[in-house]
Amino acid sequence: xxxxxxxxxxxxxxxxxxxxxxxxxxxxxxxxxxxxxxxxxxxxxxxxxxxxxxxxxxxxxxxxxxxxxxxxxxxxxxxxxxxxxxxxxxxxxxxxxxxxxxxxxxxxxxxxxxxxxxxxxxxxxxxxxxxxxxxxxxxxxxxxxxxxxxxxxxxxxxxxxxxxxxxxxxxxxxxxxxxxxxxxxxxxxxxxxxxxxxxxxxxxxxxxxxxxxxxxxxxxxxxxxxxxxxxxxxxxxxxxxxxxxxxxxxxxxxxxxxxxxxxxxxxxxxxxxxxxxxxxxxxxxxxxxxxxxxxxxxxxxxxxxxxxxxxxxxxxxxxxxxxxxxxxxxxxxxxxxxxxxxxxxx
Amino acid sequence: xxxxxxxxxxxxxxxxxxxxxxxxxxxxxxxxxxxxxxxxxxxxxxxxxxxxxxxxxxxxxxxxxxxxxxxxxxxxxxxxxxxxxxxxxxxxxxxxxxxxxxxxxxxxxxxxxxxxxxxxxxxxxxxxxxxxxxxxxxxxxxxxxxxxxxxxxxxxxxxxxxxxxxxxxxxxxxxxxxxxxxxxxxxxxxxxxxxxxxxxxxxxxxxxxxxxxxxxxxxxxxxxxxxxxxxxxxxxxxxxxxxxxxxxxxxxxxxxxxxxxxxxxxxxxxxxxxxxxxxxxxxxxxxxxxxxxxxxxxxxxxxxxxxxxxxxxxxxxxxxxxxxxxxxxxxxxxxxxxxxxxxxxxxxxxxxxxxxxxxxxxxxxxxxxxxxxxxxxxxxxxxxxxxxxxxxxxxxxxxxxxxxxxxxxxxxx
Numbered sequence: 001x002x003x004x005x006x007x008x009x010x011x012x013x014x015x016x017x018x019x020x021x022x023x024x025x026x027x028x029x030x031x032x033x034x035x036x037x038x039x040x041x042x043x044x045x046x047x048x049x050x051x052x053x054x055x056x057x058x059x060x061x062x063x064x065x066x067x068x069x070x071x072x073x074x075x076x077x078x079x080x081x082x083x084x085x086x087x088x089x090x091x092x093x094x095x096x097x098x099x100x101x102x103x104x105x106x107x108x109x110x111x112x113x114x115x116x117x118x119x120x121x122x123x124x125x126x127x128x129x130x131x132x133x134x135x136x137x138x139x140x141x142x143x144x145x146x147x148x149x150x151x152x153x154x155x156x157x158x159x160x161x162x163x164x165x166x167x168x169x170x171x172x173x174x175x176x177x178x179x180x181x182x183x184x185x186x187x188x189x190x191x192x193x194x195x196x197x198x199x200x201x202x203x204x205x206x207x208x209x210x211x212x213x214x215x216x217x218x219x220x221x222x223x224x225x226x227x228x229x230x231x232x233x234x235x236x237x238x239x240x241x242x243x244x245x246x247x248x249x250x251x252x253x254x255x256x257x258x259x260x261x262x263x264x265x266x267x268x269x270x271x272x273x274x275x276x277x278x279x280x281x282x283x284x285x286x287x288x289x290x291x292x293x294x295x296x297x298x299x300x301x302x303x304x305x306x307x308x309x310x311x312x313x314x315x316x317x318x319x320x321x322x323x324x325x326x327x328x329x330x331x332x333x334x335x336x337x338x339x340x341x342x343x344x345x346x
Numbered sequence: 347x348x349x350x351x352x353x354x355x356x357x358x359x360x361x362x363x364x365x366x367x368x369x370x371x372x373x374x375x376x377x378x379x380x381x382x383x384x385x386x387x388x389x390x391x392x393x394x395x396x397x398x399x400x401x402x403x404x405x406x407x408x409x410x411x412x413x414x415x416x417x418x419x420x421x422x423x424x425x426x427x428x429x430x431x432x433x434x435x436x437x438x439x440x441x442x443x444x445x446x447x448x449x450x451x452x453x454x455x456x457x458x459x460x461x462x463x464x465x466x467x468x469x470x471x472x473x474x475x476x477x478x479x480x481x482x483x484x485x486x487x488x489x490x491x492x493x494x495x496x497x498x499x500x501x502x503x504x505x506x507x508x509x510x511x512x513x514x515x516x517x518x519x520x521x522x523x524x525x526x527x528x529x530x531x532x533x534x535x536x537x538x539x540x541x542x543x544x545x546x547x548x549x550x551x552x553x554x555x556x557x558x559x560x561x562x563x564x565x566x567x568x569x570x571x572x573x574x575x576x577x578x579x580x581x582x583x584x585x586x587x588x589x590x591x592x593x594x595x596x597x598x599x600x601x602x603x604x605x606x607x608x609x610x611x612x613x614x615x616x617x618x619x620x621x622x623x624x625x626x627x628x629x630x631x632x633x634x635x636x637x638x639x640x641x642x643x644x645x646x647x648x649x650x651x652x653x654x655x656x657x658x659x660x661x662x663x664x665x666x667x668x669x670x671x672x673x674x675x676x677x678x679x680x681x682x683x684x685x686x687x688x689x690x691x692x693x694x695x696x697x698x699x700x701x702x703x704x705x706x707x708x709x710x711x712x713x714x715x716x717x718x719x720x721x722x723x724x725x726x727x728x729x730x731x732x733x734x735x736x737x738x739x740x741x742x743x744x745x746x747x748x749x750x751x752x753x754x755x756x757x758x759x
Contacts, residue, residue, distance in 0.1 A: 148387050149384040149387060150383065152406075168433070170434060174387050175440075175442070178442075179440075259442075259464060261495065262495045262517060262518050262567065264565045275639065276565070280638075282593070283594055285489070285494070285517060286591070286593065287458070287488020287511045287591060288485065288487075288488060289458075289591075290591045291593075292592040292593060293592075293593050294592070295593075316435055316436060317456075317458030317487055317488070318458075322435060323434055323436075
């Protein structure tokens with residue numbers, strides 16, 4: 001019924017010639033499409049309505065990107081399924097595209113109104129591996145074009161507390177995409193791990209893993225899949241929330257195969273080593289990023305912890321992550337501060 | 347013709363010889379960042395990104411992730427990547443691919459590190475200048491040139507000034523040559539850390555807090571630093587006040603340090619001119635902090651110091667207790683100082699002795715005789731030895747880079 005309605009609605013769109021469809025062959029071509037619309041991922045020109053088969057998903061704990069609202073979708077070639085291998089990133093079939101749009105409502109107190117989408121990023125699973133692409137939307141919100149060298153876009157909005165804010169939003173260049181997505185010699189998605197999908201869409205309703213499995217889009221799920229805490233759910237344990245937050249916001253680089261492997265600081269939510277977690281760990285190449293502090297995490301003392309200092313900073317050469325934000329995430333910092341404060345110094 | 351020949355030789359080092367390698371010219375001027383970054387993304391293996399003469403005003407960091415690319419300027423005084431207005435990213439230029447040559451340009455006033463390579467196999471920094479033009483300041487970036495987790499590293503004819511950590515820093519890398527370069531007015535001039543097989547020669551380190559450092563630190567993916575040769579360098583008047591951010595290991599380096607070897611094995615310090623470093627000409631020390639890493643060895647061992655020329659060192663030692671120790675031996679420290687730490691306890695394990703001697707042939711040397719790791723300097727029982735090692739330790743092998751890498755570094759010069 002809904003599908004029929006959608007089809008009827010689409011028929012009314014100017015220039016519509018039948019139902020929208022994802023162009024599977026175009027996705028696999030080596031040369032990226034100059035326009036996002038060439039891939040047929042959306043039913044509308046403004047990129048708000050996903051095409052049939054393009055499924056929205058959400059994460060328990062997302063990456064912070066300068067307060068941007070994010071809209072995530074996955075499309076798998078018809079008849080294929082992702083294969084879970086325990087926890088971590090499922091093995092997505094060739095032809096898969098993961099889609100993420102970044103945007104700002106004019107006023108975060110009314111997030112559904114006057115949304116401006118800045119960019120839409122794609123990760124396309126090709127034969128040779130995952131390929132990152134980024135498309136930047138025009139002001140009229142009618143077209144998104146490929147940008148390989150990145151872009152800086154001024155953004156203004158009223159935040160959730162009613163404060164007017166302005167920032168310089170950075171669209172990553174191709175190399176920066178890889179810097180975060182590279183693990184060892186291969187690129188990989190970061191978000192849709194089994195743990196991070198393990199919850200309802202927008203935090204309620206049917207579990208997304210179950211829904212994907214039921215739709216035949218995900219196989220191999222273990223009996224009781226691991227789950228990443230929701231960073232902003234006060235009902236969950238503080239340490240689990242903070243470590244989930246650091247895993248998603250820091251762990252893509254701070255892992256043994258990531259860009260920051262040489263730091264010896266590994267922020268996966270299940271990392272067992274205390275020094276590797278940063279606890280009483282001295283810096284190796286922090287430079288002035290140390291802020292004069294001696295260790296990454298000083299248990300019980302966030303004000304003496306390099307990790308907190310770098311999360312709070314907005315200064316290049318000091319701030320962490322090194323890019324992907326221009327302002328600090330106040331709520332994320334508060335969470336990690338609270339976590340460090342309750343760690344026992346021994 | 348000569349150049350073409352070298353290019354062919356260079357190309358032989360790549361996995362496959364690129365057909366139709368081209369030059370992408372990038373001029374200074376408006377929109378420099380986008381044009382240069384686009385060239386660095388669109389370059390293909392074998393290509394040259396040629397920087398024009400002039401000042402490239404850049405507000406964001408640059409990065410290169412294509413193997414086999416050369417980035418070449420018109421000279422370190424003529425092609426200047428100026429990051430004075432940098433608002434994003436932690437490096438001026440970041441390289442994450444292999445078989446890369448960076449030559450003949452300058453990087454000024456990067457917000458973080460000047461030029462970093464991570465995970466590169468075959469990375470050459472040749473005839474570059476990396477400088478914080480306001481001179482030594484704690485707000486300057488940490489490292490000038492910074493290859494890390496890299497292999498086959500060449501640093502040649504590079505000038506670095508003003509780094510708030512190390513001017514030339516090689517971390518967790520293997521097969522390294524640092525030659526004919528100059529580090530001036532940094533906290534550490536040249537630092538080789540957690541690295542294997544490094545030849546450091548023909549360099550000048552002057553006006554830094556510490557001239558040349560060879561360190562090993564715990565809790566890192568590559569540790570057990572070894573096989574480092576420092577020879578024929580000039581290590582002169584490294585007496586700058588330490589301006590590193592506290593918390594970093596180099597913040598503990600006393601002003602007036604010529605050469606410092608910490609927690610490494612098979613290190614040879616030979617034939618250097620080590621002059622007017624007020625704390626000590628050569629310091630051989632154990633890692634001073636407590637550690638929990640059971641795989642870590644905090645001791646310097648199998649270290650040879652031989653045939654160096656010393657003058658005017660140790661006149662005003664700036665490390666804790668240094669003044670008193672100097673007074674006890676007549677006011678001036680001998681040119682070589684060893685803390686005398688010869689044993690440590692493996693965390694959760696047994697007491698372990700140094701697996702190699704300290705062989706100082708040229709002294710005199712002062713031995714603080716601290717004995718066990720963790721003994722405070724206040725417990726020093728200094729003794730001065732004038733006749734030193736007789737047995738010679740085997741020298742680490744000469745570092746040899748792939749011939750194609752060396753040839754390519756020479757081409758176009």
